[in-house]
Structures are given as structure tokens and as C-alpha cells.
Amino acid sequence: MADVPLVVPQLGVDIEEAQVESWLKGVGERVAKGEQIAMLTTPKVNLELEAPADGAIKEILVPADEIAKVGDVLAIIAAD
Amino acid sequence: MSADLAFLAVGDAGPPALLLHGFGSDRSSWRLNQGEIGKLARSVAVDLPGHGKSTLDVGDGSLAALGRAVEAFAERRFSEPAHLFGHSLGGALAVDLAHRRPDLVRSLFLVAPAWLGKRVDADFLARYPEMRTIEEAEALLRGIVARPRLVGRQMAAAVLAELDRPGIRPALRKIAAGLLHAGPAVADAAAAVGRTPLPRQVVWGEADLTRAPDETSLGAFRGEVKVLPDTGHLPHMENPAAVNRLMRAHLEAVG
Numbered sequence: 001m002a003d004v005p006l007v008v009p010q011l012g013v014d015i016e017e018a019q020v021e022s023w024l025k026g027v028g029e030r031v032a033k034g035e036q037i038a039m040l041t042t043p044k045v046n047l048e049l050e051a052p053a054d055g056a057i058k059e060i061l062v063p064a065d066e067i068a069k070v071g072d073v074l075a076i077i078a079a080d
Numbered sequence: 081m082s083a084d085l086a087f088l089a090v091g092d093a094g095p096p097a098l099l100l101h102g103f104g105s106d107r108s109s110w111r112l113n114q115g116e117i118g119k120l121a122r123s124v125a126v127d128l129p130g131h132g133k134s135t136l137d138v139g140d141g142s143l144a145a146l147g148r149a150v151e152a153f154a155e156r157r158f159s160e161p162a163h164l165f166g167h168s169l170g171g172a173l174a175v176d177l178a179h180r181r182p183d184l185v186r187s188l189f190l191v192a193p194a195w196l197g198k199r200v201d202a203d204f205l206a207r208y209p210e211m212r213t214i215e216e217a218e219a220l221l222r223g224i225v226a227r228p229r230l231v232g233r234q235m236a237a238a239v240l241a242e243l244d245r246p247g248i249r250p251a252l253r254k255i256a257a258g259l260l261h262a263g264p265a266v267a268d269a270a271a272a273v274g275r276t277p278l279p280r281q282v283v284w285g286e287a288d289l290t291r292a293p294d295e296t297s298l299g300a301f302r303g304e305v306k307v308l309p310d311t312g313h314l315p316h317m318e319n320p321a322a323v324n325r326l327m328r329a330h331l332e333a334v335g
Binding site for chain 2: 010011012013014015019021022039041042043044045046047048
């Protein structure tokens with residue numbers, strides 16, 4: 001078991017931050033690698049974030065409606 | 081009409097690439113893709129006339145008028161033929177340029193290109209310039225993507241703010257009318273390009289039903305067509321990882 005961070009990826013040219021629009025999974029829920037687990041929104045594009053590993057969501061660090069910067073850790077996945 | 085289109089350049093090596101957005105959008109529609117394209121090409125994403133920071137003088141709004149602006153820009157900006165990436169309206173413009181000015185074009189990468197589908201969405205084109213509320217904008221934009229959650233209130237609010245800039249709505253009305261009548265010209269251009277060896281790739285979203293690919297036009301165009309599952313009319317935004325892979329492969333194959 002290892003903790004794997006879910007990080008705000010590069011959002012493209014000249015986007016440095018985004019708002020967490022919603023979490024599609026909650027703390028404790030199981031996720032599969034590649035499964036969409038969060039929605040980020042910017043004025044120009046919405047983006048689905050995929051789970052980086054199989055496991056369970058251990059902690060959500062940035063709740064819905066808050067702003068995160070590229071590279072910020074949004075959540076921790078306790079990987080299988 | 082001025083050829084001084086506003087643009088964003090990314091990438092400082094490789095052949096030139098010109099990115100042409102769809103109706104009502106702007107150069108930022110490529111922001112999930114341009115970083116990837118910029119690794120292999122000197123990419124330039126423009127705001128088409130009537131959009132973004134470019135001139136709002138769209139002439140008669142016809143595809144030919146927009147095409148002349150794109151041609152003038154490419155001629156001035158690039159010293160060698162460019163890869164053209166075009167989405168929807170931008171796809172039709174790319175086909176038009178490849179037909180009229182093959183000397184300016186290295187390859188075509190078309191994303192849900194207008195009029196290579198069975199029809200364009202006349203209802204969308206009519207309603208888009210008239211949207212007045214966030215709810216209206218959300219509903220209309222959600223109608224063209226496979227997963228409605230990809231359109232949020234922020235995006236809808238930004239679209240409305242853009243529409244409310246003086247001059248935008250009249251320009252878009254003209255372009256919408258021009259695009260509605262461009263079908264035969266685009267089909268002819270696509271068939272003519274189809275008789276050439278120009279490298280080309282077409283990407284379509286499987287859920288883009290209202291603009292489903294037209295086998296006759298695409299057959300004449302003879303482009304390779306990749307259909308992406310769970311994707312609507314905005315494949316490059318809805319499914320950026322898959323589209324970026326295809327874009328990279330296209331650039332690497334063509335060179």
C-alpha cells in the first residue's frame with residue numbers, strides 16, 4: 001500500500017489554476033486507475049481528472065468550489 | 081477585412097502549424113492541445129474574424145470571406161507550408177485553404193469538420209448568437225458534448241460575457257448564415273483535396289450524432305477517420321488525451 005497523490009495536471013497553455021467543480025467519489029470510496037473522480041472547471045474548459053491508481057480515496061485536500069493551482073495535490077489515494 | 085488576426089504561438093522548432101477554431105469559440109479552444117502540438121511544430125492558434133481579439137469586420141460573413149483572412153494570415157506568417165488543425169468551422173476553412181492554396185498547406189488534421197458531416201446544426205448556429213442567460217448557454221453548450229458535466233457555469237458565463245462585447249453578436253449572425261450556405265462549396269473542395277496526396281486525418285466524436293460523418297463527402301475526401309467513443313462535437317476538449325495522441329502521431333508521420 002502506498003499513498004498516491006492526485007495532482008492538478010498541466011491544464012494547457014496559460015491556465016495556472018482551476019476550480020474543483022465537484023468530486024465524483026468521496027473519502028473511503030474505491031476507485032480504479034483511470035476512473036474519473038473529480039471535475040475541474042476554468043472559464044474556458046472543464047476537465048475530468050482520473051484516478052492515478054487502484055485503491056481508495058484516503059483524503060480530499062481541496063473540497064468542491066475551492067481553487068487549486070497546477071501541481072497542487074487535490075487528494076490522496078491509498079493504493080492497493 | 082484585416083489579415084492581422086490575433087494569435088497565440090507555442091513551440092519554437094519544427095514546421096509551422098495553424099490552428100483554426102470552431103464557430104463562437106476562439107484560440108483558447110486549443111489550450112489542452114496546443115502544448116502538445118507545440119512540442120513538434122511552431123504552432124499558431126488564431127482568433128478567426130468575428131471571434132476573440134480579432135477584427136469584428138467579417139465582410140459578408142461567408143466561408144470565402146473568412147477563408148481569405150486565413151489565407152492572408154498564413155501567407156504573411158509562414159515561409160513554408162503549414163500543418164492545418166481545424167475544428168468544425170475551422171475544419172471547413174482548412175479544407176478550403178488546402179483546395180485553393182495547396183502551396184500553403186503541409187497536411188490537414190480535422191476535428192468534426194463542418195460540412196464533412198451530414199449537416200451542420202442550424203438550430204445551434206441560430207441560437208448561439210442570441211443567448212442571454214447562463215442557463216440558456218449551459219443548455220445549448222451541453223447539447224453538443226457527450227458528458228454534460230464538461231460544460232460548467234464558469235464556461236457558460238465566459239461565453240455570455242464574450243457575446244456581450246459590442247459587435248460580436250452581429251458578426252456571429254453573419255458567420256452562421258455564411259456557414260449554413262457553405263455545404264456545396266466545402267463538399268467540392270473536399271473532393272478536390274481528396275484527389276491529391278495531401279496527408280490528412282479526421283477525428284469525430286461518436287456521440288456527435290447531429291453532425292454525423294457524411295460517408296459520401298468523407299469518401300471523396302479519402303481521409304482516415306478516427307471515431308472516439310463517449311465524445312461529442314468537441315473531441316479535442318472532451319477527450320484531450322486521445323486527440324493529443326492522434327495529433328502527435330500525425331505530426332510525427334507527416335514530419
